[in-house]
Amino acid sequence: MIAEIWNWLSDSAHWHGPDGVPIHLREHLQYSLIALLIAAAIALPLGLLIGHTGRGSFVVVAIANSFRALPTVGLLTFFVILIAPHIHSTGTATYLIPSEIVLVLLAIPSMLTNTYAGISAVDPAVRDAARGMGMRGSQTLWQVELPNALPLIFSGIRSSFLQVIATATITAYVSLGGLGRYLIDGLAQQDYPQMASGAVLVAVLALLIDVLLAAVQRYAVSRGITGRYSRKRIVDPAEQQAMIAAAPLT
Amino acid sequence: MIRFDSVSKHYPDGTVAVDSLDLVAPSGQITVFVGPSGCGKTTSLRMINRMIEPTSGSIWLDDQDTSRIATHELRRQIGYVIQHAGLFPHRTIVDNIATVPLLLGWDRNKARARGRELLERVGLPAHFAERYPAQLSGGQQQRVGVARALAADPPVMLMDEPFSAVDPIARDQLQEEFLRLQNELGKTIVFVTHDIDEAIKLGDQVAVLRVGGRLAQLATPAQLLSEPADAFVAAFVGRDRGYRALGFTPVGELATHDEPTIAMGSALTGAEAADGWLLAVDDQGAPQGWLRLADSRPGADTTVTEDLLHRGGTVAGADASLRAVLDACLSSPSGRGVIVDEAGRLAGTVTASEVLALIERRAPADPNPQPVGGGGQ
Numbered sequence: 001m002i003a004e005i006w007n008w009l010s011d012s013a014h015w016h017g018p019d020g021v022p023i024h025l026r027e028h029l030q031y032s033l034i035a036l037l038i039a040a041a042i043a044l045p046l047g048l049l050i051g052h053t054g055r056g057s058f059v060v061v062a063i064a065n066s067f068r069a070l071p072t073v074g075l076l077t078f079f080v081i082l083i084a085p086h087i088h089s090t091g092t093a094t095y096l097i098p099s100e101i102v103l104v105l106l107a108i109p110s111m112l113t114n115t116y117a118g119i120s121a122v123d124p125a126v127r128d129a130a131r132g133m134g135m136r137g138s139q140t141l142w143q144v145e146l147p148n149a150l151p152l153i154f155s156g157i158r159s160s161f162l163q164v165i166a167t168a169t170i171t172a173y174v175s176l177g178g179l180g181r182y183l184i185d186g187l188a189q190q191d192y193p194q195m196a197s198g199a200v201l202v203a204v205l206a207l208l209i210d211v212l213l214a215a216v217q218r219y220a221v222s223r224g225i226t227g228r229y230s231r232k233r234i235v236d237p238a239e240q241q242a243m244i245a246a247a248p249l250t
Numbered sequence: 251m252i253r254f255d256s257v258s259k260h261y262p263d264g265t266v267a268v269d270s271l272d273l274v275a276p277s278g279q280i281t282v283f284v285g286p287s288g289c290g291k292t293t294s295l296r297m298i299n300r301m302i303e304p305t306s307g308s309i310w311l312d313d314q315d316t317s318r319i320a321t322h323e324l325r326r327q328i329g330y331v332i333q334h335a336g337l338f339p340h341r342t343i344v345d346n347i348a349t350v351p352l353l354l355g356w357d358r359n360k361a362r363a364r365g366r367e368l369l370e371r372v373g374l375p376a377h378f379a380e381r382y383p384a385q386l387s388g389g390q391q392q393r394v395g396v397a398r399a400l401a402a403d404p405p406v407m408l409m410d411e412p413f414s415a416v417d418p419i420a421r422d423q424l425q426e427e428f429l430r431l432q433n434e435l436g437k438t439i440v441f442v443t444h445d446i447d448e449a450i451k452l453g454d455q456v457a458v459l460r461v462g463g464r465l466a467q468l469a470t471p472a473q474l475l476s477e478p479a480d481a482f483v484a485a486f487v488g489r490d491r492g493y494r495a496l497g498f499t500p501v502g503e504l505a506t507h508d509e510p511t512i513a514m515g516s517a518l519t520g521a522e523a524a525d526g527w528l529l530a531v532d533d534q535g536a537p538q539g540w541l542r543l544a545d546s547r548p549g550a551d552t553t554v555t556e557d558l559l560h561r562g563g564t565v566a567g568a569d570a571s572l573r574a575v576l577d578a579c580l581s582s583p584s585g586r587g588v589i590v591d592e593a594g595r596l597a598g599t600v601t602a603s604e605v606l607a608l609i610e611r612r613a614p615a616d617p618n619p620q621p622v623g624g625g626g627q
Binding site for chain 1: 299301321322323324325326330332333334335336337338339340341342349350353381382383384385395398408
């Protein structure tokens with residue numbers, strides 16, 4: 001089986017032309033990114049607002065629970081039936097819009113709940129200090145709450161990304177492109193190496209994106225929160241002396 | 251000066267947190283709010299910088315009604331220190347300290363320079379500047395909390411149980427340094443604690459509050475110990491009041507006796523002491539501890555060494571309080587309390603009965619005794 005997947009993937013014919021891997025990869029990324037950007041534009045501000053004010057947390061719970069329970073393929077069919085007749089387009093928009101709606105709905109819960117949870121989990125003493133120092137509400141949010149919530153927010157974004165990339169295969173089900181093509185077409189043609197190769201490509205793409213986001217997260221989150229300062233603590237003997245001198249002060 | 255003008259705080263469920271509080275916290279002094287939990291001390295403190303809005307009454311900063319100042323501007327003029335320091339975990343120590351200067355629009359370099367200056371001021375080494383709060387101990391974090399509150403040099407500081415979450419030894423040290431700092435800076439400070447000992451140690455005046463947010467007594471620490479206003483205050487101030495009150499009375503003229511001494515390292519051969527106890531001193535004449543001749547003469551060539559000394563006794567300075575002098579007597583194994591001069595050299599000894607005689611001769615209950623030692627009083 002592995003040899004067959006390898007053969008399929010290393011066949012240069014599969015990497016060229018309108019049905020080649022680069023084209024479908026680009027389509028797949030495009031569908032995913034559009035959905036994630038729209039979802040982020042909805043979920044992140046909403047999560048920040050609800051976390052900061054502490055009001056409306058029931059919205060988060062309701063959305064998270066109900067959206068997660070939705071059957072994706074069923075929803076896609078539903079939206080195609082509902083929306084497609086109203087779109088007068090010769091291009092792909094007829095199917096693209098319903099697909100994006102489904103992917104957006106899929107991407108929202110992780111980002112929303114994690115953003116909300118990250119903000120509301122900020123130490124109350126830290127928030128109290130920020131207010132007491134004379135920060136306005138928005139300054140507290142941007143300068144204190146958001147930086148401290150970043151690890152959870154990032155994990156929400158990454159988990160949404162993984163879900164959307166994995167699920168964007170369903171766009172092929174409604175005649176669009178993307179890596180899902182190999183799954184749908186492979187199934188129809190009983191070409192299992194093609195199907196398996198499509199699955200491998202999706203997995204590799206998801207992993208690459210996650211590695212990329214992990215790198216961004218590492219750069220964006222303060223070392224004071226991640227605790228990555230400890231590795232730096234070696235060598236300097238002057239510092240060690242000072243540590244010893246300062247020890248009784250603790 | 252901070253003035254409470256019949257300030258009350260009622261909650262919608264009917265709870266009265268603070269009930270018609272009238273009080274003045276004078277400029278340049280430490281006013282301590284103390285009382286059991288539920289007495290409204292923290293609520294009262296937080297109404298000063300409007301973290302909590304009073305239901306009625308007004309609070310004045312000098313001649314300004316605080317309710318007429320925008321909250322964020324009011325708070326930037328008031329230093330704020332809280333129990334667990336509340337440092338920003340994502341910012342370095344120097345940036346934590348620079349928080350208020352940056353909010354006030356200072357240039358970043360100037361704010362950081364100010365941060366470094368304050369780091370030193372609160373007794374932390376300069377290389378802590380680039381660390382993060384999680385790398386510091388609780389006591390160190392609290393020092394940073396104090397530095398952060400001082401950064402924009404506010405005339406008023408609010409401190410909400412700042413030292414209660416650190417271990418006792420660190421707390422003692424923080425209190426001492428806080429008093430030293432206040433001696434230099436002379437801020438108007440309102441300090442909340444549930445610990446009456448801390449209140450008495452730090453306060454220029456102490457406001458004892460009772461449950462339901464009523465002021466039970468406002469007095470100097472000495473007055474509080476000698477004349478509690480009622481049974482509640484008396485019970486709250488606690489035991490050993492008579493003894494603790496001696497801590498506020500300077501000993502004044504003290505007739506000491508010469509004490510025979512023996513130098514460290516010298517031979518014990520031929521040493522004599524009337525009651526068997528000899529005081530060992532170093533070559534500067536500073537007392538080191540008591541030596542019992544009976545224990546220490548196994549050989550003729552034995553010399554006075556560290557491990558022969560009894561170190562249980564405390565030592566009182568010539569300008570100490572009656573409490574410190576009496577304690578020196580009571581803790582001394584020979585029964586003679588060791589008194590030293592300003593340089594720490596032996597001045598002489600006194601006995602407990604002589605100190606008691608001094609206490610008995612003293613005018614009963616001086617309502618405004620001069621504060622003693624310790625600084626900041």
